[in-house]
Amino acid sequence: MRKVMLTGDRPTGKLHVGHYVGSLRRRVELQNTGDFDDIFIMIADAQALTDNADNPEKVRQNIIEVALDYLACGLDPEKSTILIQSQIPELCELSFYYMNLVTVSRLQRNPTVKSEIQMRNFEASIPVGFFTYPISQAADITAFKATVVPVGEDQMPMLEQTKEIVHKFNSVYGETLVEPKILLPENQACMRLPGTDGKAKMSKSLGNCIYLSEEPDEIKKKVFSMFTDPNHIRIEDPGSLEGNTVFTYLDAFCRPEYFPEFLPEYENLDELKAHYQRGGLGDMKVKRFLNNVLQAELEPIRNRRKEFQKDIPAVYEMLRKGTEKAEKVAAETLSDVKAAMKINYFDDEELIKMQTAKYTEA
Ligand code: TRP
Numbered sequence: 494m495r496k497v498m499l500t501g502d503r504p505t506g507k508l509h510v511g512h513y514v515g516s517l518r519r520r521v522e523l524q525n526t527g528d529f530d531d532i533f534i535m536i537a538d539a540q541a542l543t544d545n546a547d548n549p550e551k552v553r554q555n556i557i558e559v560a561l562d563y564l565a566c567g568l569d570p571e572k573s574t575i576l577i578q579s580q581i582p583e584l585c586e587l588s589f590y591y592m593n594l595v596t597v598s599r600l601q602r603n604p605t606v607k608s609e610i611q612m613r614n615f616e617a618s619i620p621v622g623f624f625t626y627p628i629s630q631a632a633d634i635t636a637f638k639a640t641v642v643p644v645g646e647d648q649m650p651m652l653e654q655t656k657e658i659v660h661k662f663n664s665v666y667g668e669t670l671v672e673p674k675i676l677l678p679e680n681q682a683c684m685r686l687p688g689t690d691g692k693a694k695m696s697k698s699l700g701n702c703i704y705l706s707e708e709p710d711e712i713k714k715k716v717f718s719m720f721t722d723p724n725h726i727r728i729e730d731p732g733s734l735e736g737n738t739v740f741t742y743l744d745a746f747c748r749p750e751y752f753p754e755f756l757p758e759y760e761n762l763d764e765l766k767a768h769y770q771r772g773g774l775g776d777m778k779v780k781r782f783l784n785n786v787l788q789a790e791l792e793p794i795r796n797r798r799k800e801f802q803k804d805i806p807a808v809y810e811m812l813r814k815g816t817e818k819a820e821k822v823a824a825e826t827l828s829d830v831k832a833a834m835k836i837n838y839f840d841d842e843e844l845i846k847m848q849t850a851k852y853t854e855a
Pocket of ligand 1: 499500501502503535537540630633634642644648
């Protein structure tokens with residue numbers, strides 16, 4: 494079977510380190526293994542509009558930001574097709590047919606949609622488009638016959654919904670759609686990287702994210718103001734790792750080679766953690782280390798981004814080409830879907846013969 498990777502992001506802001514450890518880094522690694530027959534990376538602007546209907550300008554402005562962040566991280570348009578969701582009308586058509594296979598109560602049970610409704614104070618008036626976005630996401634995934642979808646844990650319900658639609662479709666209309674597998678981040682820290690203030694959700698309005706394009710002094714400022722263990726007051730005090738943002742970030746970012754480079758008195762992260770828990774290791778020292786690690790990780794990304802920023806028309810051209818290529822694939826799937834559902838009247842000679850026979854006297 495063909496191996497196809499697909500994933501995407503809503504263009505509502507620049508991408509941050511949470512996106513990076515949650516999925517972007519993995520995508521680039523997978524891209525570079527050469528194991529995939531096809532890779533599709535979707536800028537999900539239509540999905541972003543499901544809860545930003547009154548703010549299309551925000552979505553429009555952020556398409557280029559997300560594209561630049563992708564390129565900066567090492568997604569290579571020669572290997573990965575980067576596309577803009579709204580420019581592929583086949584996705585809407587697929588969604589429309591999938592809607593017949595999903596119940597309202599099933600959508601109401603989706604935990605991610607539930608919590609997003611709360612977050613946005615939509616309780617009293619949920620936009621229908623927002624409510625049904627898990628169905629549109631199933632269209633995104635199945636249109637490209639994706640077999641692997643690397644995403645964060647919060648996307649698990651979307652993948653479940655997609656699998657159900659695939660099963661239902663295939664059992665009603667015959668084997669047509671491909672079932673995708675979710676690929677979750679490598680550890681708990683990558684799964685849900687907290688904001689620098691220790692709060693679960695990174696958000697622009699809280700000012701608690703480190704962006705991939707962040708300048709070095711900003712990174713440093715944010716690292717040094719990070720939430721640690723509030724009870725770790727004197728250096729001699731034993732410190733706790735639980736909910737300690739600095740250590741969570743180290744779990745997500747630290748590589749073995751950073752110890753000889755930046756903190757040679759420790760062998761590895763386990764040793765550093767043990768010392769912190771025992772007492773005698775100050776927060777400042779750990780923060781200084783984390784700052785060095787993050788600077789080393791983000792510098793090449795920031796520099797590559799600056800190169801791509803020099804030719805914005807070329808980035809749009811890359812997006813146009815990727816979208817065109819992707820549309821061809823989606824159109825093939827849609828044609829399979831319509832044939833399976835027997836709504837391909839004009840391509841179906843059997844149908845015309847049959848109806849002719851019906852009205853021909855024996
Ligand atoms: N829902 C995803 C997010 O909020 C974005 C997305 C849209 C996506 N379509 C997708 C992810 C298809 C994976 C596959 O991050």
